[in-house]
Amino acid sequence: MRLVLPNPGLDLRIPNYEDLNRMDKEEANDRPKWDNKAQYILTCVGFCIGLGNVWRFPYLCQSHGGGAFLIPYLILLVLEGMPLLLLEFAIGQRLRKGSVGVWRAISPYLTGIGIASMLVSFLVGLYYNTLIAWIMWYLFNSFQSPLPWSQCPLNDNGTEFVPECQQSSTIDYYFYRVTLNSSASIADSGGIHWPIVVCLLAAWTVVAICCIRGISTSGKAVYVTAILPYIVLGIFLIRGLTLKGALSGIKFLFTPDVDELVKPTTWLDAGAQVFYAFSIAWGGLISFSSYNPVHNNCMQDAVILTAITGFTSVYAATVTYSIIGFRATEKYDGCISENIMTLLNAFGLPEDNITASNYETELNHLNSSYPDTVLGLDIKTCDMHKLLSEGVEGTGLAFIVFTEAITKMPGSPAWSVLFFIMLLCLGISTLFGNIEGVVVPLKDLNMFPKKWPQEALTGTTCVVAFIISILFAQQSGLYWVTLFDNFAGSVPLLTIGLFELIAVVHIYGIDRFNEDLEFMIGHKPSIFWQISWRFISPLIILVILVFYLVTQAQEELTYLVWDPNSVEFPTLASVPYPSWINAVIFFLAGVPSLAVPVYALYRLIFSCCRKKKCIQKKNEPNL
Amino acid sequence: MFEKIFFLLCLSTALAEQLCRPEASDGYRVRLSIKTALGDEAYVWNDNEMFLFRATLAFAMRNQISGQEFEVSNIIVCDETPRVSFWFVVTSPQNTSQLVDKESVEEAVRKSRNRINSAFLLTDKTLEFIGIPPTLAAPVNPDTPPWLIVFGLVMGAVGAGIIVLLASSVVQKKRKNDEKPDDEEIDEETRVKTVENSAASEGIYNRSFSDDERFTHM
Numbered sequence: 001m002r003l004v005l006p007n008p009g010l011d012l013r014i015p016n017y018e019d020l021n022r023m024d025k026e027e028a029n030d031r032p033k034w035d036n037k038a039q040y041i042l043t044c045v046g047f048c049i050g051l052g053n054v055w056r057f058p059y060l061c062q063s064h065g066g067g068a069f070l071i072p073y074l075i076l077l078v079l080e081g082m083p084l085l086l087l088e089f090a091i092g093q094r095l096r097k098g099s100v101g102v103w104r105a106i107s108p109y110l111t112g113i114g115i116a117s118m119l120v121s122f123l124v125g126l127y128y129n130t131l132i133a134w135i136m137w138y139l140f141n142s143f144q145s146p147l148p149w150s151q152c153p154l155n156d157n158g159t160e161f162v163p164e165c166q167q168s169s170t171i172d173y174y175f176y177r178v179t180l181n182s183s184a185s186i187a188d189s190g191g192i193h194w195p196i197v198v199c200l201l202a203a204w205t206v207v208a209i210c211c212i213r214g215i216s217t218s219g220k221a222v223y224v225t226a227i228l229p230y231i232v233l234g235i236f237l238i239r240g241l242t243l244k245g246a247l248s249g250i251k252f253l254f255t256p257d258v259d260e261l262v263k264p265t266t267w268l269d270a271g272a273q274v275f276y277a278f279s280i281a282w283g284g285l286i287s288f289s290s291y292n293p294v295h296n297n298c299m300q301d302a303v304i305l306t307a308i309t310g311f312t313s314v315y316a317a318t319v320t321y322s323i324i325g326f327r328a329t330e331k332y333d334g335c336i337s338e339n340i341m342t343l344l345n346a347f348g349l350p351e352d353n354i355t356a357s358n359y360e361t362e363l364n365h366l367n368s369s370y371p372d373t374v375l376g377l378d379i380k381t382c383d384m385h386k387l388l389s390e391g392v393e394g395t396g397l398a399f400i401v402f403t404e405a406i407t408k409m410p411g412s413p414a415w416s417v418l419f420f421i422m423l424l425c426l427g428i429s430t431l432f433g434n435i436e437g438v439v440v441p442l443k444d445l446n447m448f449p450k451k452w453p454q455e456a457l458t459g460t461t462c463v464v465a466f467i468i469s470i471l472f473a474q475q476s477g478l479y480w481v482t483l484f485d486n487f488a489g490s491v492p493l494l495t496i497g498l499f500e501l502i503a504v505v506h507i508y509g510i511d512r513f514n515e516d517l518e519f520m521i522g523h524k525p526s527i528f529w530q531i532s533w534r535f536i537s538p539l540i541i542l543v544i545l546v547f548y549l550v551t552q553a554q555e556e557l558t559y560l561v562w563d564p565n566s567v568e569f570p571t572l573a574s575v576p577y578p579s580w581i582n583a584v585i586f587f588l589a590g591v592p593s594l595a596v597p598v599y600a601l602y603r604l605i606f607s608c609c610r611k612k613k614c615i616q617k618k619n620e621p622n623l
Numbered sequence: 624m625f626e627k628i629f630f631l632l633c634l635s636t637a638l639a640e641q642l643c644r645p646e647a648s649d650g651y652r653v654r655l656s657i658k659t660a661l662g663d664e665a666y667v668w669n670d671n672e673m674f675l676f677r678a679t680l681a682f683a684m685r686n687q688i689s690g691q692e693f694e695v696s697n698i699i700v701c702d703e704t705p706r707v708s709f710w711f712v713v714t715s716p717q718n719t720s721q722l723v724d725k726e727s728v729e730e731a732v733r734k735s736r737n738r739i740n741s742a743f744l745l746t747d748k749t750l751e752f753i754g755i756p757p758t759l760a761a762p763v764n765p766d767t768p769p770w771l772i773v774f775g776l777v778m779g780a781v782g783a784g785i786i787v788l789l790a791s792s793v794v795q796k797k798r799k800n801d802e803k804p805d806d807e808e809i810d811e812e813t814r815v816k817t818v819e820n821s822a823a824s825e826g827i828y829n830r831s832f833s834d835d836e837r838f839t840h841m
Contacts, residue, residue: 348704
């Protein structure tokens with residue numbers, strides 16, 4: 001499709017090839033630069049590899065057919081993720097501006113894409129840093145033995161544990177009550193929980209100091225934050241494989257169920273995961289690429305980054321499921337021992353009669369001989385499969401499943417510290433890209449006075465973001481974080497990605513883009529890239545977007561709450577959202593998505609009015 | 624005479640059996656899980672161990688009710704199972720047909736629980752008195768929460784870093800200000816030259832390049 005919309009004045013807005021070569025040689029301008037290529041690659045890797053790789057991908061992999069899920073994931077990684085990645089890299093490197101600057105240079109009507117990217121980066125950054133704050137809280141509390149989440153507090157009498165803790169578990173109680181002090185609904189704000197405010201302050205100051213001078217400081221920090229997670233994952237892999245039951249977890253993860261490949265939801269989830277995994281449409285990648293030298297081989301970078309992302313996802317999934325397998329085996333063994341004890345106590349048999357190996361046969365024997373007694377004992381069925389699949393997504397994985405597994409390992413405080421430092425590094429390196437995607441557009445939109453140095457810009461952004469994120473320090477903060485996660489980081493990104501593809505292919509012109517790539521890296525992109533930019537990637541994104549909107553519109557919106565008074569306690573209760581939440585959802589998802597057409601419309605009206613005034617002024621002297 | 628002794632013995636055992644029944648109102652069930660606690664080093668439960676138990680319990684009762692001298696014979700045991708669980712009742716030393724009430728027995732066991740446990744190398748979990756819940760160990764609560772210490776360290780390091788960075792940027796600016804008067808003269812000359820050159824070549828003046836300078840100037 002060679003449909004290119006008319007775009008007058010494009011050559012006036014962008015530097016031509018001679019200017020680019022001159023800029024490259026002179027290095028005279030004040031635009032920041034990478035110290036070396038490794039810094040750039042590590043920053044991009046850190047940005048792309050985030051918390052989602054550890055706690056979203058393994059869950060998707062296991063719930064959509066295990067090893068079979070890798071097939072749609074890797075296919076869509078190459079067909080959907082890699083072309084968009086190269087697109088953002090190349091356009092940033094060519095036009096040498098941040099996200100707002102790039103889209104404004106292509107066409108002033110498209111500035112909305114940059115504004116949408118900035119809004120999405122800001123909203124996602126708010127709740128992402130709250131997750132970092134929770135991770136910091138757990139990290140700070142890991143420097144003690146025994147770990148605080150392995151014990152229940154006593155009630156006032158000192159005779160029993162607190163009932164909420166007794167009914168659920170020490171880990172659940174610590175997360176929902178001690179850390180978050182969760183209320184029972186999103187409408188019930190309950191007041192500010194000050195430990196979280198303190199941790200939010202720590203999180204925002206750490207991010208501020210790392211990003212304070214843009215990439216000259218964050219580029220140094222990224223050597224630690226991008227490499228440390230891999231080392232820690234390696235340590236956990238070795239530790240995990242030596243634990244009992246690890247292999248059952250890995251087997252559970254990778255057992256392929258080929259029937260899942262036929263279901264469309266599998267492909268949709270794989271597509272969505274690829275999209276979010278690459279942090280596309282946040283604007284940070286465009287900014288980072290614009291600091292590269294002009295003739296940097298961005299095609300090679302895109303392929304390398306894709307390979308690293310795919311490898312890391314599988315690597316993290318293996319480690320995660322080895323630990324999950326260990327925890328499930330421990331719980332299963334505990335369940336069996338408890339049942340054995342109950343049977344021994346009820347029938348007065350000596351301790352050696354029933355062991356784990358003959359448990360099944362003995363149970364059947366007793367059930368057939370004394371069915372009433374056995375029924376009265378209320379023996380729980382120990383289901384390994386259920387234990388392997390519970391609580392393995394999102395915050396539940398990190399703060400409940402993993403923390404429980406760590407309490408069962410010898411030397412728990414050390415493992416806990418390592419684990420939370422790894423999560424901290426994963427999260428902070430993503431936030432570097434986030435802050436870049438917010439500060440640079442604000443600068444380009446002239447929202448700040450020109451005299452302000454870079455430090456002041458980053459500092460102001462972080463202070464404002466900290467004040468707004470106190471919303472998440474309320475007692476209902478957990479539900480707000482989930483809301484933001486579901487709506488701010490889903491539909492807007494898909495729409496922005498789609499607009500980006502359309503803008504570059506049809507408004508900037510795919511031919512011009514190919515020539516630019518030839519100028520920058522020495523050869524035109526092959527037929528694979530042409531087809532994917534023009535047909536495959538936009539089609540995939542459109543399909544995912546449509547399906548997502550259709551399914552969301554049909555479902556009633558519900559969320560999970562921690563309610564000690566509910567019937568299903570300690571399982572989280574599913575409760576419908578209050579009606580005013582629709583306004584919030586519109587703000588989170590609708591405003592960034594609509595920023596593109598709304599801004600284009602505003603610009604159109606504005607320029608029409610200006611033309612009319614110009615014509616009026618031209619006519620006036622004649623009168 | 625032998626008949627009398629025989630008769631008395633039978634009577635006392637019969638009485639004892641009547642006093643000690645499972646689910647008697649003033650008794651408790653005890654359950655030991657020796658193999659669970661000690662594994663390979665588990666000892667075999669026999670009459671000698673039972674004697675030790677009765678002696679330990681008599682010791683606990685003596686500690687609880689001062690003045691009364693409980694003997695091993697005051698602790699009556701029945702309903703033994705291979706599980707190693709049995710029922711016991713405590714008779715008063717002054718009147719062997721009267722049982723000591725439940726509350727006193729509970730108090731006594733609670734007080735001396737540690738001693739009873741260690742006599743058998745067991746713990747609260749493996750030597751259970753059904754109906755007497757063990758006093759729970761209070762969770763460890765240090766005086767200064769350790770997380771505040773770590774938090775203080777982190778914030779201190781970050782604060783020091785921010786001050787150092789700001790100070791270095793201020794120093795850098797001062798140096799730039801000193802060098803600026805020299806640079807500005809050189810800039811003026813080059814600008815004049817470039818304007819002359821561009822006027823000669825009549826190329827298109829690329830506005831976006833100069834705009835670029837304004838935006839990204841730090």
